[in-house]
Amino acid sequence: MLDVLVVGGGLAGLTAARTLDRAGQRVRVLEAAPEVGGRVRSRVVDGFTLDAGFQVLFPAYPAVRRQLDLPALDLVPLPSGAAVRRGARVNLLGDPLRDPGALAGTLGGRVLPLADKLRVARMAAQLRVPAPHALLRGPDEPTETYLRRQGLSEAALNAFFRPFFGGIFLRRDLSTSARLFRYYFRMLLDGGAALPRAGMGAISAQLAAGLDLVTGVEVTRLCPQGTHVTAVTSAGDLDARQVIVATDPPRAQALTGEATGLTGVGSTYLYYAAPHQIDPERRLLLNAEPGLINNAHWTSQAVPGRAPAGQHLLSVTVLGVPAEDDAALDTAVRAELAGWYGAQATAQLRLLGTERLPYAQYAQPPEYAHTLPGHATALNGVLLASEVTSMSGIQGALESGEKAAAIVLGDLAAQSRPRGA
Ligand SMILES: Cc1cc2nc3c(=O)[nH]c(=O)nc-3n(C[C@H](O)[C@H](O)[C@H](O)COP(=O)(O)OP(=O)(O)OC[C@H]3O[C@@H](n4cnc5c(N)ncnc54)[C@H](O)[C@@H]3O)c2cc1C
Incomplete structure (x- = not known):
């Protein structure tokens, strides 16, 4: 019998499986899709890597530094700054995150009020001080409210913050938790953004290397049996002493009955x-x-x-x-x-x-973290992983996988690591 069955081969499931595998557990990943990676995949079309x-x-x-080679x-590394388009007109911005002094830089100076330069510099200086994970604590509010309290102008919000953080939080309205904004801002200050040369899918491939994993098999039901859990799958039943559900939030809810209330x-x-x-x-x-x-x-x-x-x-x-x-x-x-x-x-x-x-x-509105489920579920022997327990992003998925594995292994130090650390 398997020690642990991991349901879902996204970043969270792969991280959990790899941690357990390295600790000597008999672990298998079942992935419903034809390939692993979940939301972090790449494919080649006509020679283009998409x-x-x-x-x-x-x-x-921090979890990327721990888990990835x-x-x-x-x-x-992606070049810093951005090119702001207004139809045929383009204005180049220096990087307001890594080099706050450049926000109103050479060409950008014509686009943005000069006062924004100082305000972003002040904000960056403040956000560099605490440990990054501490930025996820404290009072919360919509990002737009926070940025306006920093004194940033409408022009700065529209030319940079809405489209740039719209691309990250997938909403342009800056309604996302300001705590999360401050955390991401700090991540950008500390290390910028980068793309693996072979595509983002290389991240998943690296985590999956050497694991016992089966693709194209969907887990449809989990039945706790006292000493073990039977997973009902599209390829028959499979028993494991413990199961980690590392699917996307909607399917995690369907399998475990844990309501996430997430949109x-x-x-x-x-x-x-x-x-x-x-x-x-x-x-x-x-x-x-x-x-x-x-x-x-x-x-x-x-x-x-x-x-x-x-x-x-x-x-x-x-x-x-x-x-x-x-x-x-x-x-x-x-x-x-x-x-x-x-x-x-x-x-x-x-x-x-x-x-x-x-x-x-x-969606991660202010205070969203209070509503997230933990790793325990009502099903005996079934744990939850995936970004659903932390934050909707690569850090959240990796740290969730780490913690679910730490619970199985009784690794108290890893279990008690703060969110975002
Ligand atoms: C377009 C886009 C942009 C993003 N931008 C960023 C960004 O800039 N920075 C950042 O940090 N994060 C970003 N993210 C978020 C990040 O990719 C995710 O948070 C992370 O990949 C989630 O990983 P996961 O393992 O929790 O879930 P998933 O990747 O969803 O993996 C879950 C896996 O479970 C499988 N599965 C589901 N149900 C079953 C079942 N019943 N049986 C077996 N397998 C099942 C699924 O097929 C899937 O492979 C972005 C995501 C997307 C899609």
Whole structure:
């Protein structure tokens, strides 16, 4: 009999399984999808490497530093700053996070009131002081309220904070918990953002290496039997002394009965191939105007191996999951891109794929952390992992997997590690 069955091969499940495997437990991962990784996957289409939605790694996440072999991921740091688009007009911002003095920098000075420069510098100085995890404690409020209390202008919110953090929290309204904003801001200050050269899926592949894992098998029910748990799966029953449910929050709720009350936040990604260089920009492109596009990135400019030689890869982020079909969405996004690059250049773009993710993250409004479930469930022998116990992000998934494994192993030090540490 297995010691531990892990249900779900996303970052949380893989981290739990790897920790247990290294501790000598007999552990198996069952993953419903044809491949592991959950929300952190990549695929190759016509020689282009497409991530399952545009996301980046913050190398400063403490759990990332513990769990991942970063040199082996061959991380390519994303250039700091951003290019703020207002139709055909583009203003380059220095990095207001890593280099606060540059917020109103050379060209950006014309876009943003100068006073914002000092205010972001002050905010960054304050947020550098505490231990990062301490930023997740204390009074909470919407990020917008916090930024306004810092004295940031409407121009700074619209040109940078809404589209930039919209790309991270997948909402442009800055309604996310200010505690979480401060934590992410600190992560960016400490380590910037990076992409593995071979795609975000390399993170999952690294965690999965050497594990006993079976893909294409869905666990449909968990039946505690006193001494063990029987998992009913699409490939028959399987017994294990303990089970860790590391699925996405909706399916964790279905399997364990633990109500999470979390609301999914969706996002949609369009990937385009270009036969010529349309824009040499390597920085993140932020759309400061209302529209479908929140942000975009010429990923192959920053990470050349992501496109075949001589070709270029553009990733476009649309927040939410629009009702129109892929063709209509492509047309609408192209109309906005034509406003950036002109109709002739935009006509050269070839749609490689559209990724619609109705549950990319869960909404994290102020005080959301008080409502999260713990690792214990009402089912005897069944523990919960996944971002659902922590925060909707890579740090949350990794630390949740670590803690579920620590409970199995009786590792009190790891169990009592604060959230975000
Ligand atoms: C587009 C996008 C952008 C993001 N941006 C960022 C970012 O910039 N920074 C950041 O930190 N985080 C980001 N995130 C969030 C981060 O990717 C997730 O928090 C993290 O990957 C969640 O991992 P998980 O293991 O908890 O869940 P998942 O990745 O959802 O893994 C759960 C796994 O369980 C499997 N499963 C479900 N039900 C069953 C079943 N019954 N039987 C067997 N298997 C099952 C699923 O197929 C899946 O593989 C982003 C996510 C997306 C999608």
